[in-house]
Amino acid sequence: MxxxxxxxxxxxxxxxxxxxxxxxxxxxxxxxxxxxxxxxxxxxxxxxxxxxxxxxxxxxxxxxxxxxxxxxxxxxxxxxxxxxxxxxxxxxxxxxxxxxxxxxxxxxxxxxxxxxxxxxxxxxxxxxxxxxxxxxxxxxxxxxxxxxxxxxxxxxxxxxxxxxxxxxxxxxxxxxxxxxxxxxxxxxxxxxxxxxxxxxxxxxxxxxxxxxxxxxxxxxxxxxxxxxxxxxxxxxxxxxxxxxxxxxxxxxKDNFAFIYEIPYQTEYGFATNKSKAVDTKSDDNGKIDINFVENLNLASKEHAESFFPILSTCTCYTCVNHSRAYIHHLITVNEMLAPVLIMIHNLHHFLTFFKVLQKIESLEKLDLFRKCLIEVNSSSEY
Missing domain, CATH: 3.20.20.105 (Queuine tRNA-ribosyltransferase-like)
Incomplete structure (x- = not known):
């Protein structure tokens, strides 16, 4: 670290x-x-x-x-x-x-x-x-x-x-x-x-x-x-x-922030706060063609007027208090606060992901978690 x-x-x-x-x-x-x-x-x-x-x-x-x-x-x-x-x-x-x-x-x-x-x-x-x-x-x-x-x-x-x-x-x-x-x-x-x-x-x-x-x-x-x-x-x-x-x-370092939704375990399997899921597709070789949306580039101009959090379901300090537009502005003017806020979010999100994984008891449930993770994060609508 x-x-x-x-x-x-x-x-x-x-x-x-x-x-x-x-x-x-x-x-x-x-x-x-x-x-x-x-x-x-x-x-x-x-x-x-x-x-x-x-x-x-x-x-x-x-x-x-x-x-x-x-x-x-x-x-x-x-x-x-x-x-x-x-x-x-x-x-x-x-x-x-x-x-x-x-x-x-x-x-x-x-x-x-x-x-x-x-x-x-x-x-x-x-x-x-x-x-x-x-x-x-x-x-x-x-x-x-x-x-x-x-x-x-x-x-x-x-x-x-x-x-x-x-x-x-x-x-x-x-x-x-x-x-x-x-x-x-x-x-x-x-x-x-x-x-x-x-x-x-x-x-x-x-x-x-x-x-x-x-x-x-x-x-x-x-x-x-x-x-x-x-x-x-x-x-x-x-x-x-x-x-x-x-x-x-x-x-x-690259000004990217994690935005993938993390499934949580329920009595019947796994679920997330997102309602829409996209099916995965297979190519001729049987390999999964995954359009997985993992992160977004906060340096991109498209976020200059994005007045909502990096990830709406995230409870980290950055998402609760700051918008994508503000962080984009900090990156644009080379303000050292930008990587601080991005790091707080990314580290919080990454560690939350592993906290969920620690509670998965079997390889079968891990496979179910993976399928749910792919389905809920294969959409480009954020």
């Missing part, structure tokens, strides 16, 4: 974050390694917890991620012995030794294993194999440092799983990680290098499901950078249980 300042919500101060219902806010704050890699001494000398240093509630749990999922990472800089991260001053080469020193200094509740996640759909098979090999090597070194040096650390590790789009390499990574961690208790796993598609392809869903099937059922599985509601539901149906809010950050 961080952008330019580690441990804070982008665009929001502690005061403006208070406009969001506390019951919606998660207990965990993600702190990307690039923002703190050079400041291990600061954490060691500070008389208090890392959450207090970030001016957050002392009860907030800190999670160190290797990369910042809300910002693009330059490619081609990882080596056999180090992972490249980037702060405002440029590249920092992180070795397992330097990484574990930062983790020990911060004392987070959770931290990711060091990994080479610099692969995508264009990567060659040789590069993907190298990514997995380096990831396994980094993991082994981190565990050795933890065990041999007897670090004063009570943090929980989540293992990054690499393999890109290759099912063969992804499953090899899973198999080796499970073997390596038999005597080293890890808290969970993170699936890295997945595509950021609105609706995941059947191939990717099958890949995620295969990976999750091989992982221990009692360990949570996380996927970051994803936030489109249909993508989230696809991943949940495949076995993923944890997501981050980087999608909210990037949506807000």
């Amino acid at each position: 961080t952008d330019k300042v580690a441990g804070t919500v982008p665009n929001l101060t502690k005061e403006t974050l208070g406009y969001i219902d506390k019951s919606l806010l998660p207990d965990v704050s993600i702190v990307p390694l690039p923002q703190i890699a050079k400041h291990a001494d600061v954490f060691k000398s500070f008389d208090g917890s890392a959450s207090e240093l970030f001016a957050q509630d002392p009860e907030t749990l800190i999670y160190i991620s290797v990369q910042d999922s809300s910002n693009p990472v330059p490619t081609g800089h990882n080596t056999k012995n180090s992972v490249a991260v980037w702060d405002k001053g440029g590249k920092i080469n992180i070795t397992p030794e330097s990484y574990m020193k930062v983790v020990e200094a911060v004392q987070p509740m959770f931290y990711e294993s060091l990994a080479d996640g610099d692969v995508d759909i264009k990567s060659s098979k040789k590069r993907v194999v190298k990514s997995v090999d380096r990831t396994l090597s980094h993991l082994q070194q981190c565990m050795d440092i933890y065990s041999n040096n007897k670090l004063s650390l009570s943090s929980n590790m989540l293992c990054l799983l690499e393999g890109g789009y290759s099912k063969e390499e992804s499953l090899r990574c899973v198999k080796q990680v499970l073997k390596m961690t038999e005597q080293f208790d890890v808290w969970g796993f993170v699936l890295d290098s997945l595509p950021k598609e609105m609706v995941l392809s059947e191939e990717i869903k099958s890949l995620v499901a295969s990976i999750c099937e091989d992982l221990p059922p009692d360990k949570p599985v996380a996927v970051y950078k994803h936030g489109h509601p249909l993508s989230v539901l696809d991943l949940m149906q495949s076995g993923v249980t944890i997501f981050d809010t980087s999608y909210v950050t990037n949506t807000t």
